[in-house]
Amino acid sequence: MSTPILLEAIGVEKYYDKFAALGGVNLKVRANTVHSVIGPNGAGKTTLFHMLTGTKTLSAGRILFDGHDVTNEPDHRRVQRGIARSFQVTSLFPSLSVRENLRLAAQGTAPARALNCWHEPEGPRACADTVASVLAKLGLESFATVPAGNLSHGQQRRLEVGMALAARPKAIFLDEPTSGMGIDDLDDMKRFIQSLRDEHTVVLIEHNMNIVMDISDTVTVMQQGRVLAEGLPHEIRSDDRVRAAYLGNMITGGKA
Structure with missing residues (x-):
């Protein structure tokens, strides 16, 4: 190889x-x-x-x-x-939407931006391109606004992998x-x-x-x-x- x-x-x-x-x-x-x-x-x-x-x-x-x-x-x-990682036990924010889970994961690569709680996640902070790309890879576009806790187990496992992918x-x-x-x-x-x-x-x-x-x-x-x-x-x-x-x-x- x-x-x-x-x-x-x-x-x-x-x-x-x-x-x-x-x-x-x-x-x-x-x-x-x-x-x-x-x-x-x-x-x-x-x-x-x-x-x-x-x-x-x-x-x-x-x-x-x-x-x-x-x-x-x-x-x-x-x-x-x-380097990004998913875990054996599913680790999601169940009350947040699929899109919000991915946004938080994408923001997590830059701690100062991720911990800025004083401004709405708009513009670059929304990580919209990254989130859209990962949603497409996961095949979860139609579930973007659904709370993660409402997904099937298989969908939740895919979303967790997607959260790792959101870190690019x-x-x-x-x-x-x-x-x-x-x-x-x-x-x-x-x-x-x-x-x-x-x-x-x-x-x-x-x-x-x-x-x-x-x-x-x-x-x-x-x-x-x-x-x-x-x-x-x-x-x-x-x-x-x-x-x-x-x-x-x-x-x-x-x-x-």
């Missing part, structure tokens, strides 16, 4: 007292790809996301993003550099974006995530193996805080170490 490396983790460690949640993780994510991180519960996937996005601090190691050493930068600074990121981190979705919503979300790599780099935690194998360019498998295997989907599918450690007979499909 010829695209340049956008994000690199070098020997990343995270300790909680004597417990090693991450025991020296090396990871390279190429631009404009879907890079999935999988593994059993407790493998360290979400902890790795915290390290890469700046939600928590490293115990050791380095993180490089877009040519910058961001190891010691807080999460809001990484957002300004082009170079890399978007998605933590189980299909969690709790019904079958009817899964195909739409799968196509949507796959389409994001046209303009973004996607780093994905996902337990639905059908989705992982269908849309990923690279799959990294974690076990006990370390990288067990990495490769193309078909390589991971046939890796005996992965089968033994995690996927077993479920590698052919379904949710593991």
